[in-house]
Each structure stands twice: as C-alpha cells, then as structure tokens.
Amino acid sequence: xxxxxxxxxxxxxxxxxxxxxxxxxxxxxxxxxxxxxxxxxxxxxxxxxxxxxxxxxxxxxxxxxxxxxxxxxxxxxxxxxxxxxxxxxxxxxxxxxxxxxxxxxxxxxxxxxxxxxxxxxxxxxxxxxxxxxxxxxxxxxxxxxxxxxxxxxxxxxxxxxxxxxxxxxxxxxxxxxxxxxxxxxxxxxxxxxxxxxxxxxxxxxxxxxxxxxxxxxx
Amino acid sequence: xxxxxxxxxxxxxxxxxxxxxxxxxxxxxxxxxxxxxxxxxxxxxxxxxxxxxxxxxxxxxxxxxxxxxxxxxxxxxxxxxxxxxxxxxxxxxxxxxxxxxxxxxxxxxxxxxxxxxxxxxxxxxxxxxxxxxxxxxxxxxxxxxxxxxxxxxxxxxxxxxxxxxxxxxxxxxxxxxxxxxxxxxxxxxxxxxxxxxxxxxxxxxxxxxxxxxxxxxxxxxxxxxxxxxxxxxxxxxxxxxxxxxxxxxxxxxxxxxxxxxxxxxxxxxxxxxxxxxxxxxxxxxxxxxxxxxxxxxxxxxxxxxxxxxxxxxxxxxxxxxxxxxxxxxxxxxxxxxxxxxxxxxxxxxxxxxxxxxxxxxxxxxxxxxxxxx
Numbered sequence: 261x262x263x264x265x266x267x268x269x270x271x272x273x274x275x276x277x278x279x280x281x282x283x284x285x286x287x288x289x290x291x292x293x294x295x296x297x298x299x300x301x302x303x304x305x306x307x308x309x310x311x312x313x314x315x316x317x318x319x320x321x322x323x324x325x326x327x328x329x330x331x332x333x334x335x336x337x338x339x340x341x342x343x344x345x346x347x348x349x350x351x352x353x354x355x356x357x358x359x360x361x362x363x364x365x366x367x368x369x370x371x372x373x374x375x376x377x378x379x380x381x382x383x384x385x386x387x388x389x390x391x392x393x394x395x396x397x398x399x400x401x402x403x404x405x406x407x408x409x410x411x412x413x414x415x416x417x418x419x420x421x422x423x424x425x426x427x428x429x430x431x432x433x434x435x436x437x438x439x440x441x442x443x444x445x446x447x448x449x450x451x452x453x454x455x456x457x458x459x460x461x462x463x464x465x466x467x468x469x470x471x472x473x474x475x476x477x478x
Numbered sequence: 479x480x481x482x483x484x485x486x487x488x489x490x491x492x493x494x495x496x497x498x499x500x501x502x503x504x505x506x507x508x509x510x511x512x513x514x515x516x517x518x519x520x521x522x523x524x525x526x527x528x529x530x531x532x533x534x535x536x537x538x539x540x541x542x543x544x545x546x547x548x549x550x551x552x553x554x555x556x557x558x559x560x561x562x563x564x565x566x567x568x569x570x571x572x573x574x575x576x577x578x579x580x581x582x583x584x585x586x587x588x589x590x591x592x593x594x595x596x597x598x599x600x601x602x603x604x605x606x607x608x609x610x611x612x613x614x615x616x617x618x619x620x621x622x623x624x625x626x627x628x629x630x631x632x633x634x635x636x637x638x639x640x641x642x643x644x645x646x647x648x649x650x651x652x653x654x655x656x657x658x659x660x661x662x663x664x665x666x667x668x669x670x671x672x673x674x675x676x677x678x679x680x681x682x683x684x685x686x687x688x689x690x691x692x693x694x695x696x697x698x699x700x701x702x703x704x705x706x707x708x709x710x711x712x713x714x715x716x717x718x719x720x721x722x723x724x725x726x727x728x729x730x731x732x733x734x735x736x737x738x739x740x741x742x743x744x745x746x747x748x749x750x751x752x753x754x755x756x757x758x759x760x761x762x763x764x765x766x767x768x769x770x771x772x773x774x775x776x777x778x779x780x781x782x783x784x785x786x787x788x789x790x791x792x793x794x795x796x797x798x799x800x801x802x803x804x805x806x807x808x809x810x811x812x813x814x815x816x817x818x819x820x821x822x823x824x825x826x827x828x829x830x831x832x833x834x835x836x837x838x839x840x841x842x843x844x845x846x847x848x849x850x851x
Contacts, residue, residue, distance in 0.1 A: 325763020343764075346670045439672060444765065445758035448638045448738060451696030 261307045262453050267327035268292075269315035269336075272415075273438050276352040277331045284464035286457075319344060319441065328446035329454065334436035335415060339376045345447050347458055348440040351465055353417075359383075359431040360422050361411035362404050373403030374413035383413070383433045401425040489590050489598025500796055500803055501601070505583050507629045507801075508603050508790070515622055517579040517605055522562035524585075528552040534778045535561040536749040541588045543598075555587035560787060561775065563606050568779040576609030576783070597793060604769070604789030608776070611784035613720045616753045616771060617727035619786055623757060623767060624733045626790070630799040635759035635766070637736055640743030641721055642750050642770075644706075647713030648693070648741065652678070652686035666742050674742070690741075697739040700725040717752075724753065745770055755788060759798040766795045809833050811848040812840035821846055 268277060282288045289301040292310055300311045313321055315332060319342040322330040330344075335357050337346060357379060359372075370391045374380045377395045384391045394409055401421055403409040415436075416422060416429055440461060447454055486492070493501065509519065525545075526532060529552065532542055537557035547553040556562060559582050567578060583603045590596035605622060607615050620637060627635050645666075649659045658677065665674035671694070678687045697703065703725075706718035721739060728734050745754045745768065752771035759766050769788025776783035809828060813821035818839075824846055825835045840847070 323763060325761075344669065346668075346672050349672045349676075443763050444669075445760075445763050448696075448740070448756075448758045449634065449636055449760060451698075451738065455695055 262450050263307045263309060264329060264450065264453055264457065265309045265311070265327045267313050267318045267321045267330035267332075268310055269318050269330075269332055269438075270312050271315060273315065273331065273333060273353045274312075277350070277438060280350055280352055280461070280464070283468075284461050286460065316340065322441050322443050325443045325445055328443055328450060329457070330441045331438055332441055333415075333438050334434075335376065335379070337439060337441070338434070338436075339378050341378070343444065345442040345444060346439050347442050347447075347454075348462055348465075350438045350440055350461065351469070352438045354435065354437050355415050355417035356429075356435050357413065357433045358416045358429045359411055359413055359433065360401075360404075360416065360427045360429050362426065363428050371409040372411055372413055373400055373409035375400060376413055379433065380413040401427060487598070489596060491597065491599070496803070497796070500799070500801065501792065503801055503803065504630050504792070504796060504799055505603055508626050509581070509583070511622070511626045511629050512581040512605055515579070515618075515625075517581040517622075520563060520566065520580050520582055521584070522556070522559070522566055522582075524556050525553045526556055526562055526565070528554045530779075531561045531565055532557065534564065534775060536746045536772075537588060541590075543587050543589060556584065557588055558586050559584045559602060559604060559789065560606060560772070564608075564775050564779050564785070567608055567783070568776060568781045572781065577615070578608040579605070580608070581605045601792035602789040603792055604787060606785060606787035608785045609783050610786070611773070613723045613727070615784075615786050616720070617724045619769065619788055620724065620728055620737070620755065621731045621733055623755075623769075623788055624728075624731070624736050627757070627759070627766075630795065631801050632766070632795070633760040633798045633800060635736070635757060635798070636738055637755055637757045637767075638738050638740050638743055639721065639724070640740055640745075640754045641717045642744070642747065642752060642754060643713055644717035644721065645741055645744065647709075647711045647717060648686075648690055651709070651711045651714065652683040652690065653681050663744070663747065666744050667747070671742070693741050697741075698735075698737070700734075703739065720753070749775070753786070759795075762794050762798045764791070764794050766791055766798060806834055807850045808836060809848050810836045810838050810851045811846060812838050812843050813846050814841050814843050815839060817846060824848075 268274065278288060278292060287303045287306040287308065289303050289310065291298060291301050300309060302309045311327065315336055318330040318332040319336055319340050321327040322344045323342040331350065333353065357376065371394055372380050372391045373394045373396050375396060377393045380393045396403060400412045400414045403412055404427060405425060411430065413433065419429060422429060442454060528544060532539065532554040535557045542557045543555040545553050563580060571578065581604065585599050586602055587599055590598055605619065607619060623637060649662050653659055662674060662677055665677065675691065678690060681687055700722050703718050703722050706714055709715050725734060725737060728737060743754060743756060749772055750770040751773040754770035755768065756765045757767035767788055767790045771786040773784045776785060811821060811825050821837060825837055828835045
C-alpha cells in the first residue's frame, strides 16, 4: 500500500478535522490528539503520515506535493488560489468571511484591515467600491478600534470576538467550511488510495448529515 | 558590491554546471527518441509579433512579456512554441508534404503573478504532428510521450487523458442551460470538484448526473468507457469511440497501463479541440507534460490544418529523471614553460583517449606531471 501524507491545519479547524477523521474510521495516531511538539506523526499500519502546518500553508504544501492531501478552510483556498484539487466539503468548522466595523461610523479613510487581502480586494471591486486594503497577520479586530482602518474583513463564526470588541458584522462575503484537497500529481498517481480515503470520509459525512436531519425532524 | 546589486530579474534562473549537464543529457535522449520516430527539430525566433503569434497563442496576453520592436510594432517574448511553429509551417514550410513531424527544445516566457519562486522562463521540449487528423495521430503522440519518458528513466509516471467533446457532450446531456454548462466547466477549470458536484446535484436529470459522477473516478481501463458507446448524445459516443481506439492502439504498444481517463481534465478550453493530456510522475507535485489536439490554431495562419502535440515541462521533468550523471574525472597537466609544445601534444593524446585535461603552467616542475583533480 502506498503512503499517503496528509497536511493538517493547526488552530481553529484542527479539533474538528481530527474528530471527523477518527469518526470516519481513519486510524489517527494517538499523539495527534494530545498536546505534542512533534511535527510529523505516522500511523504505519495504515500507511498514513500526518503533519501539522499553519492553515495558510496547508494549501502550499499540497500544491508542491510534499503532502498528498490536506484539510483546509475554503477561506484559505479563496485567498491563496493554489493549484490543487478541491475534493470534498467536510462540512466542519462552518463560518463566514465578513466585513465588520464599528456601529454608526461613517467611512472616512476607506481602509480595510484583513488577513485576506485577495478576498477583500476582489469583493470590494465586485461591488464597485474603492478601498485601500491593509494586510495584518492577527488581531484584526484591533484595527478599527485604534483607527488603522474603518472596517475589517475577517472570519466570523459565533460573532463573539466582534461583540466583545464592540464591532458589528456589516456584510457577509461568503460562507466557508473545511475542504479535503489533493495534490494534482498525487491525485492522478495514487487515485485508488485517494478515492478509497475520499469514499470513507464521504460516507461518514452523508451518514452524519442524515442523522442530523433525523434529529431535526423529531 | 554585494551580489544583490547585480541580481537577475524576478522569475529568471541561472543553470549551474551540474544541472546544465543533466538538462543536456535529458534533451539528448528526447531528441534521440523523437528523431527515431521521424520527427525533425526546428527553431524559431525568441521574439514574435504580438498581433499574430501573440494573439494565436494559448497563453493569455496578460502573461506575455511585451516590448516594442524597431519598426514600432509590439513584440512578445515567445509565450509558447506551438504558435510560432504554426506560423512557420504555414509560411516557409507550406510546400512540404504533410503530415509534418516536428520537435523543439526552447525556452518560453511568461510573467508570473505570484512572484515568489515562480519561473518566468520555462524550458520546454515538445513535438507537433501537423496535418494528420484523428486518433492515429493522438495515439502516436501518447506512445511517443511514454517512450520518451522511459528513455529518461522517469520515476513511476502516468498520462491522464481527457476529451473536450466528451465533457461538453456529457454536460449538455444533463443540462440544457448554456450558462450552467459554462458554470460547471469553470468549476473544473478552477479544479473545484466540490462546486462542480454541488451544482450537478441541483440538476433534474438525476440519472445522467449519477452517470457523470460514476465517470469521475480514475478510469484506468477502457472497459469503463464502453457504456458510453450507447449514450444518447452522438457527441459523447464519438468522443468515447476515439478514446477507446486510442486505448486499443496503445495496448498494441504495450502501453495501455500508463493511461487513465479523467473526463474532468481540461486544458485551455478556447484552444484544445479534442483529446487533452497531462503527465505526472512520482516525486513531482506538478505536471511534467501537457498537450492535446488543437485543430483551430492553423486557420489563424491562413491554412486550416489538424494538429496535435505535447510539451515536456523540463524544469519539472528533470526533477524526476533518475539519470546517474557520472562525474567524469578531470586531469590537470602541469608543465614548465619551456615544455609547452610537448605538453600541448600530450594533452591532445590524453584528450583523444577520453580524458578531460586542463593545462596548467607550473615552473617549479622540470617535467610534465599530471594527476586527477
């Protein structure tokens, strides 16, 4: 059996991604579930290797083929436009990419602070608004509070961080969930292995989906 | 002065002696294979008119390096090799008997949006088979590509084949809206299979959709295509027939196992008109070759001709060729000045015997001395 290497995103999606793999019956190394400083972990009997990476880098690792597969938010795919196959919507970590700002504040400088300059640029161009996009790497909510930018473009899931900082969600650009992605060469060379992995996850997602529906209809 | 002050433009790379040697070796092996199949090498200028070759090229105009020529015409750095060859075939080679079998080694130039690490100069070695319609030519190209890859001792590799008409026919059979067909195709161009499937599931022809999804698996045997021969769309039947015949021909070469059909595989849709192929090899995350049938291009150069071709992306191919480059030992021949003439004669004798010899004056010596370095 060929080895499959999977890039896992650290942070927001990690727990849920791990859970969906485990629930679908993918043998996940114990160390992955624990706090660990190891970067590469293997499940030798299943010929699987996992490594942890920054979410923004997952798509890069997969594009260059050092990972065959990766789990990554759609937000990263929209931002990075990497040349990878987007195989499966894992329907985990749902959230929105939104424009947020201070309530009742008139736009003064048209400046947008964001971790997603490319998404922001495209969005404002599509609605015909001229803005200046400022790239930040974290604590985006700070920008309107201290006057760096009028508004921000960022990920919103519950909206708690926004509320705590007195910001409101103004517009939703798009909704995102996490995706299974594949390197182009791996997908064509290891198609049997990857299709098997894909089926395993897909069946699990469908089962879970219909369970949720049952629960809702009760 | 620090090297930064005289660095080269972004996207361009020098080739070190070790890599240059490997590149030449791989090019020589490819030339040998192509020549032995009756293909002849051609070379075209690095600059072409934007108005003619630039416009006809499969590469979008915003990716071309432009400059102004001496007669004030807009020029481009050759963005691909196929369009210049079409220009050449329909001008100075117009009286040559068809079909023409041609090959080339050339750099092509493309500006890159994402600057970091992306190349602007790409090395390509490729072939064009001009004036021959139909599956015979397509199959010849696939077989040639496989033979060439074997000659370069490429790691485990696979050619993936798609067909523009097969995909178009399948999509048209489940969805009459032109707009939705375009949307579906756009998802495939972006390689967003999630979006593609989600939109398919919204369509009413559930049976047809299920059939398409069933075909979206690695089709590594021609038997998977056979059900399509009784499809209601004549476009689908025709394309499926072609792919099956290509597969049959490749089986006679003993190459059937190198092929997978992926109905979702798409090249530039305004350019390719039939079969489209990409090649992948172990250890490289990107395609090592791409190509296909392009029957519309030659019409733009005054004479419509069917044509098919492919190009190896040498930067990627070189990473996966397991050619052992033998480090040839170098000999240094030291001589005192008065013995120069003898030294030159000795060096010639050694070189003729296959040694690599560097001559070096050393007036401390009283006689010729040579040793491996």
